[in-house]
Amino acid sequence: MEHESIKLLESYGVPVAEAELASGVDEAVVLARKIGYPVVLKVVSPDISHKSDVGGVKIGVDSDDSVRSAFSEIISNASKRAPGSRIVGVLVQKMAPSGGVEVIIGGLRDRAFGSVVMFGLGGVFVEVLRDVSFRVAPISEEEAYEMLGELKGSIVLNGYRGIPSVDKLSLVKIILKVAEILDENPEIDSLDLNPVMSYTSGALVVDARIVLRSVG
């Protein structure tokens, strides 16, 4: 689940938007204060994989009161729209700064080739245009840079019309970390860091999903 995915990524030094799991509303307020406003609240359940579809995500939460109302709204939405789901808690996460470029970084285990990493532009680029690039791991830093340059929409990363280039090295480092995670954790079948916010300086993983290999 997301909070576990985040912990794993953090242990590998992948920059992730700070997040803690709250099991009750009071704990959520405490965590939100500790993390600092504004925050995002997300439902955490092994039975819900598309959190926004069930009204399980609230963004731009900026006060104790709004944490309380967002928390109860999420719980009630989830039980209404995904009845019977086991709800582990609500993730309280630092809201990523605006002004970044959304990208997706992923990895999977292929039967013939082993670990494979993926890079793509987020949002409409990945959903509609499938503008992604792949490499069989392990790869060098240079090859990871090539993955960025190979996209049809790579101009978005290079900067255009006065918008500066994103910090490519920070993305390259995350791609290399994904390869390392796959290599060292054979139980992982695939992982998605989606979205990753890419800024002129630095990058931040906002959401992560790790799929374990089915037993047998």
Next chain:
Amino acid sequence: MNGLRGLEALFNPSSVAIIGATPIEGKIGRVLVENFTKRYRGETYLVNPKYGEILGLKCYKSVKELPEPPKLAVIAIPAPSVPQVLMECGETGVKAAIIISGGFSETGTDEGIRLEREVREIVEKYEIRVVGPNCLGVFDNYSGVDTFFLPEERMKRPPKGGISFISQSGAFASALLDYMAYNNLGIARAISYGNKVDVDDVDLMKFLKDDPVTKVIVLYIEGFKESRGRAFMEVAREVVKKKPVIVYKAGKTPRGSRAVISHTAALAGDYSIYSAAFRQVGIIEAGTFDEITDFAKIFLTQPLMKGNRVFIVTDAGGIGVMLTDALVKEGFEVPLTPEDLREELRKVLPRHCIPDNPIDLTGDADDERYRDVLEIVAFKPYVDALVIGALPHIPGMTMKIAYYISSIVERAGKPVAIIDIGSEVALKFKVEFERRGMPVYESPERVARALRALYAYSKYLKKYERGVSNDP
């Protein structure tokens, strides 16, 4: 899957046993006998308990009766008898076999799967190298080994040459060989490995890497077995340093069998991973059937490209414009002719010719006009490759043009590709250009893509030579 051991015997054995030889016309065993008696120079033994003699040659009851253990056994008998015969081969000391017979795992039946398992066990027990089952086997243009059981009047054999071809599909292998024969493209060795119970792409690539007659490797691949993709990449990395490898990957559309819980998995059709893997190790992917031979031709004959600047010399303005579009679309630069070159060209060209790039020699050009211009252009350091529009419809062009172009570009050490469109006359010129080692294409787009393949390989080798640096 035991590396190189025993592979030489598959291609260049000093003796061969054809097990399942028959005098009956139209049978596989008959075509095999004819193939081997025609071209193969080693000792050929025929084996079939039903005959004492076939086409005037002595026929033995079993492989055990042969005067010597053959270096290679070609097995073309019904599947249920194959394990027994293969075991006899093993006991006799045969180290390599090609099992042509079908009726194994490809049928999906329990019996087929069982028979294939038995074959695999015998392979391991006796350490025999096996190609097949369910394959066409090996065509070796140098030793004369030819287990492609298609009669010569149906499938022409290509001339000797530098292309070696590995195919997961037998039918595609025979079609391509026939096509290459028709287009006068030279083949060194061709292998159809069928169910790959033992020898597969990885082993064959290792063998062809050090094969002196193989200059270019072409592969037709549908898919790799468990973890063989990674093994293939490792060997391909080494092969590509020595010779270009062209691959045609069939089965490009998403298979959809992968669990699609994660985004990454959903986006990764099999093909995108294969394609990435090929690019990573410097293999050039042919996207279409035409590109297989289009690319092979340019790799066989042309030196590497040092940069991406292409100059066009043409007798037809329209073709020049089409070429410019096609080349730019493939990522090439078609730079304007610099002033100093323009001055030099004006001295040798009539006033109505256009010294821009494309350099238009116009419809009254003759062989010498091509010669004079190329003598200047080909040696300029900013010219990385030349594309020659040589439409033979103008009266001034003779076969001598092929001699002029080839001798100049060879001295200059620059790659060249020719575009030549038309009917019988064009074909005659094509034959002459290709005889002199220059690849000819029938459309601007095909020239451009072939050149792109050459440039991609050149760039990969350069990158490899300078080593993987960490600079962005």
